[in-house]
Amino acid sequence: MKRVLSGMRPTGRLHIGHYFGALKNWVKLQDEHECFYFVADWHALTTNYENPEDIIELRRELLLDWLSVGLSPDKCTMFVQSKNIYHAELxxxxxxxxxxxxxxxxxxxxxxxxxVSDKDLSNLGFLGYPVLQTADIVMYSADFVPVGVDQMPHLEISREVVRRFHHLYSTDVFVEPKGLLTETPKIPGLDGRKMSKSYGNAITLSEDLKEVETKLKRMKTDTNRMRKTDPGNPEICPVFDYHKVFSTEEERGYITEGCTTAGIGCMECKKILIKHVMELLEPIQDRRKHYEAEISNADEFLAESQKRANDEAAAMMERVRSAIRI
Known part of the structure; x- marks a missing residue:
């Protein structure tokens, strides 16, 4: 089996953009490859260095979101970056x-x-985060890193570092990672901008379902459609972007026909979407409630999985030190 590695920064509860952009694919990959998924808490400190006291609870929140969508330490190796000191050494x-x-x-x-204008990012950790990212990847001889097309330049830096290491020390210690290109559906925020917690336009996976319904009912639509009798254009409507991900082809056809001919109103269109969003979130939230009651300490829950990652990293560092002759 090929190895896959990916990680997420613990910066708050995950939203549906994270689910369709990464997590849904991670769940699929854990059944097809040997997967390593890590909580990138050191990476979080590159931009959130002034609030380190939040990191421990944010690690738990991230783990709960992962488990709620179907990731399992029985199927993949899940671990916390800062609990593996070998990452810092590499x-x-x-x-x-x-x-x-x-x-x-x-x-x-x-x-x-x-x-980013509200904080000082002129720190060495932020500038050097691609090096730490490279260490994260090559530590586990990952063959593939799931990325979107826009992230390929970041991975190329890791590939260049690997090639330079091999050239300087005349040895092949690392696997040169490749991008595992994944299609990431476009899910805008509720206001049509990029979905982001900082914009207040996101739907989190753990959000109260009544609040989710209220948010969806208030979503912006085609601003040119002022009345129900006005024809609309689904292609410039943020709600229809959601339908492209959530709804069936038959439903999208019905909505397109109804919208462009003023045969249906925006609220009827939104009711179809709300049904599908609830079908996604309800089982996720049921699993999350189960794990919330079970897990008080993320590090303790991940202890066995963490040990697998740490043992793997220890063996790699023996090979690295031998190559550098230190």
């Missing part, structure tokens, strides 16, 4: 050979430096 060693220019050209680094 990050240090790889930073010795990584040119600063490679880091400064990273798309995410440049984008966030421009977009």
């Amino acid at each position: 990050n240090l060693l790889l930073s010795m050979i990584t040119p600063v220019g490679w880091l400064e050209r990273c798309p995410t680094y440049k984008e966030l430096k421009q977009e």
Whole structure:
């Protein structure tokens, strides 16, 4: 079986964008490959360094979301990054050979430096996060990293670091990771912008279902359709973007016909969507309630799975130290 690795930063409860963008695929992959999924709490500190006291509870929240959608430590290796000190060691060693220019050209680094104005991101950890990301990946000889097309440049930095390491030390220690391209449906926020907790336009997986229904009923639609008798255009309606993910082909045809001919109103369109969203969230929330009662400490729950990851990392670091001759 091929190995797959991916991680998420614990920055708050996950929303349906995370589910369709990553988690749904992770659940499928755990039945097809040997998967390593980790809580990237050190990565969270690169931008959230002023609130480290939140990290422990956020780790638990992330774990609960993972378990609620169907991930299982019996099927994959789930672990916490900061509970494996070998990640820090490999990050240090790889930073010795990584040119600063490679880091400064990273798309995410440049984008966030421009977009984030409410905090100082001129820290070494933020600049060097691709090196830590590389250590995370190559530590477990991951063949594949699930990514969208826009994330391929980030993975290419990891591939370049691996090639440079092998060239400098005349040995092949690491597997050069490849991107496992996944289609990620476009799910905008409730206001049509990118879905983000910071924008207040997201639907979280654990949100009260009555509140979810209220949010969906208030969603923006085609702003040109002022009255029910006005024909609409589904292709510029954020609600229809949700239907592309949630609804059947037959339902989308019915909605398109009804909207463009003013045969149905926006609320009837939304009722179809609400039904499907509830069908997704209800079982997820039932599982979450079960695990919330069972898990008070994420680290204790993951102890056995964490040990598998740590043992794997220890063996890799023996090979790395031997290659560098230290």
